[in-house]
Amino acid sequence: MNTTVNDDARALAWQQSRFAARVLAAPLRSGSLRYGDGFSVYRRNLHAVAEAALGVTYPTVRWMLGQAKFRALLTELLALYPPAKGDWGEWGAELPALVQHSRVGEEHPFVGPVATLDWLRHRANRAGDNHFDARSLALLDQHPVDRVGIGIARHVGLVRSVYPLVDILKWHADPSASGAALHVSESPRPVLVFRRDFRIHQVYISQADYAFIQGLRAGRSLGTLLDTLTGPEFDFPRWMEQAIARDLINHLYIL
């Protein structure tokens, strides 16, 4: 009995896979479709849904590339990294890497880092709400800093690039503003992405702030990080005050 049921299920799985393969092999046509072109309808629907989803996730990339190049990237992404979660909001994480190694990335090397920034903003928008446990600040008085760590909120993202990512985002928000002032840095400039009051922000931060947040994320102690970040560039009380104001941290903990 079970064997029959399993055989039936396998046969159905095979039939559905074959149907799906016919969808993916169907010509991608625009305009009206004739009777008999039904598989093209499904393929077109798949691309339309994917394009809408990817446009929400990567609005700046879409704006920079224009529809034709964005669609070409989308087609490549769908083929290499098909949706595997049933939630289009989680699809497309591989786009920044794909761009870096694509012709688009060669022609427009700033698009890869911009894609990373778009992805971090998208992820920040979907992350769980953060609630800072202010009581955990008492750990700083109770334990040596070598034993204290700080948890970074899930919405926080970091990216570094020689391209002026924050300015490009501003330019996207207001295309009438001149892009002439955009210039490439000599060394990668860190950008912090975070969510505050349901709005996503991106700001340039210092190399020291970047290293500090990366270190906290890696589970390193406050004491260890403060030892490596001595000097005028890093001011821990100022950082802490700003981190709380920006909702960047969720709690202090004992390592």
Next chain:
Amino acid sequence: MGLRHPHYGPALANAADLDFVEVHAENFFVDGGANLAVLERARELYDISLHCTALGLGSAAGVSGEAVTKLAKLVERVDPILVSDHLCFCWVDLNGRRRHMGDLLPVQRTRASLAVLQANIDRVQQAIGRPLLLENISTYADDLHHELSETEYLCHLVQSTGCQLLVDINNLLVNAHNKQCAHPYADAVAWLDRIPAAAVGEIHLAGHTRVAAGNIAVDDHAAPVSGTAWQVYQYALRHLGKVPTLIEWDTRLPAWPVLLEEAAHCRRRGNAANANRSKV
């Protein structure tokens, strides 16, 4: 009324005269942020219907455990009046990789696929702790050699899983067009006659872009409800009684007041049909 992103502003500023709004569940499969705040605001103003578009209940490859868990969490948060998805498959294993096909693909209606649907529907219903509504879909390529008619198949599923039905009238008319049916109205009402009235928990109304004969009609939710769809709806109300009804409009969206007028028109028709039933 379907609540879509461009209408969040006017729809959530004040409660409109609507019995409920429908949202696409997958749009709220997030852990936090503005989307959930929007949903909570909508919940303050309206009853919510959660409509899923991606579970793929007819998938022999199985439904996604992650999606089911997220849906259950959302149901717990929103306490919707209705939860629905489609009679379709979305998940396949292709070239050794599991993938989602991004559309509502038709299930071959056989005894074997009934078992798959029963197992998947049961899994979802167990997770959400309430019955699902199963919607009939539009079909564009159907050479699947079915053993059962769509209505027979749906009746089996209602009986075996305790699910209910979401009747999409536009999908009936799209299918009638694509089958080159000479009398779409007659085809649609004959379909309704074969459905157990007590199992119908919701009706969807929508419009689609008109196409010339010989071209495939696509369920694009891009137009007002057609005259024929209203006629079928009128028949459905007589046959099924008063059923929660939703108007879907997803592309080329008009302004919010236009949708509200469409909803008011729908309610007037529903009330009139109900009054006529009472007189009989």
